[in-house]
Amino acid sequence: MVRISNIDESLDFYCTKLGLREVKRIDNEVGRYTNIFLAAPADIKVHTGDNTWSDRLRDYSATLELTYNWHPEDGSAPETYSAGRNFGHLAYQVENIYETCARLLSVGVTINRPPRDGHMAFIKSPDGISIEILQSGEPLPPQEPWSSMQNIGNW
Helix, strand or coil: CEEECCHHHHHHHHHHHCCCEEEEEEEECCCCEEEEEEECHHHECCCCCCCCHHHHHCCECCCEEEEEECCCCCCCCCCCCCHHHHCCEEEEEECCHHHHHHHHHHCCCCEEECCCCCCEEEEECCCCCEEEEEECCCCCCCCCCHHHCCCCCCC
């Protein structure tokens, strides 16, 4: 679970830029929150059971739960999450780390730790969640411009 502060920005990041798909959404009026479940396209299976909660979760190998807490009823500002309150980091495996990082750069995502080793990179979500991008299988041979890129910020 990752706490988010803006649904639209987060869905743009996780779905449009990273390629995940929304598979379920729950708006809880009493608890004043929205849960959005995302899955990688390869992890989405055809639903064959009834629509119970436990059955729905078995439809996906893995899901990322985004939690958006609504504004307090008293009209005060929503909570701002620090790094310890929102999460540590996520890991996301890709077929080609260089192509993925190039695509992310082209849509405005900062590569905080470039994939100099052909194996691992780090980016951050709009809410400051560190996301580790991992090369599927063996690391790719080092290549430019990645090999000589410097770290930006922290991850």
